[in-house]
Amino acid sequence: MGTSDDRAPLPIPADTADLRSGPPLHDACAPLRALVGVWRGSGEVDYPSIAGPYRFGQQVTISHDGRPFLRHEARAWLLDAAGQVIRPAAWETGWWRPQPDGTLELLITHCTGILELFYGTASPHRIELSTDTVVRTASAKDVEAARRSYAFSDADALDYAESRAMVGLPMTPHVTARLDRLA
Incomplete structure (x- = not known):
C-alpha cells in the first residue's frame, strides 16, 4: 500500500501550510492567518470516564489553496512517561470556514465516527468555538457537545484546550496541549 507521496x-495547485509559497491566502481567511502552518507538540488527555491522565503528542496542519476556507488535519499519538510513542491515537480532518459577519464555522470529522460542527469567533490572539451539532455513528462514543480554544502565546506557540460533554457527563475539561510552529 503506497502513501500520498507515491501518487x-x-x-490543480497543491494546498500549502506555508504562507510564503503557493497561492495567496484568501482575504476571508485573514482572521485565521496566524493559524496557517504545521504545529507539533504534546499535551495531556483526561476525563472522568478514562483511566488517565495520558500524555500525547500531536501534529496539526492548517493549510489553504487560495479559496475562502482552510483545511485542518490533526494526528495524535500516546506517549509513555519518557516521551516515547506508545501507539497512534486521535485523527481528525476538517475545514475552517470564516464567514462575512466575522464568525467561524469549523467542521471536524474524527476517525472514531464522530462529526462536529463548531461555531465561534477569532481575535488576534484567541479562537473560541462551541459545537452546534454533533453526529455520531452507532459505534461511536456518546459525545453530546464540545468546546475548543486556541490561543497564540507568541508567533511560534499555540495553546489548545478542549472540553467535552460525553458518556453522560457534563461539559468537562478533556485535552490540553502546547504546540510549536514547525512551518
Missing part, C-alpha cells in the same frame, strides 16, 4: 501530483 502522481494532482492537475
Whole structure:
C-alpha cells in the first residue's frame, strides 16, 4: 500500500501550510492567518470516564489553496512517561470556514465516527468555538457537545484546550496541549 507521496501530483495547485509559497491566502481567511502552518507538540488527555491522565503528542496542519476556507488535519499519538510513542491515537480532518459577519464555522470529522460542527469567533490572539451539532455513528462514543480554544502565546506557540460533554457527563475539561510552529 503506497502513501500520498507515491501518487502522481494532482492537475490543480497543491494546498500549502506555508504562507510564503503557493497561492495567496484568501482575504476571508485573514482572521485565521496566524493559524496557517504545521504545529507539533504534546499535551495531556483526561476525563472522568478514562483511566488517565495520558500524555500525547500531536501534529496539526492548517493549510489553504487560495479559496475562502482552510483545511485542518490533526494526528495524535500516546506517549509513555519518557516521551516515547506508545501507539497512534486521535485523527481528525476538517475545514475552517470564516464567514462575512466575522464568525467561524469549523467542521471536524474524527476517525472514531464522530462529526462536529463548531461555531465561534477569532481575535488576534484567541479562537473560541462551541459545537452546534454533533453526529455520531452507532459505534461511536456518546459525545453530546464540545468546546475548543486556541490561543497564540507568541508567533511560534499555540495553546489548545478542549472540553467535552460525553458518556453522560457534563461539559468537562478533556485535552490540553502546547504546540510549536514547525512551518
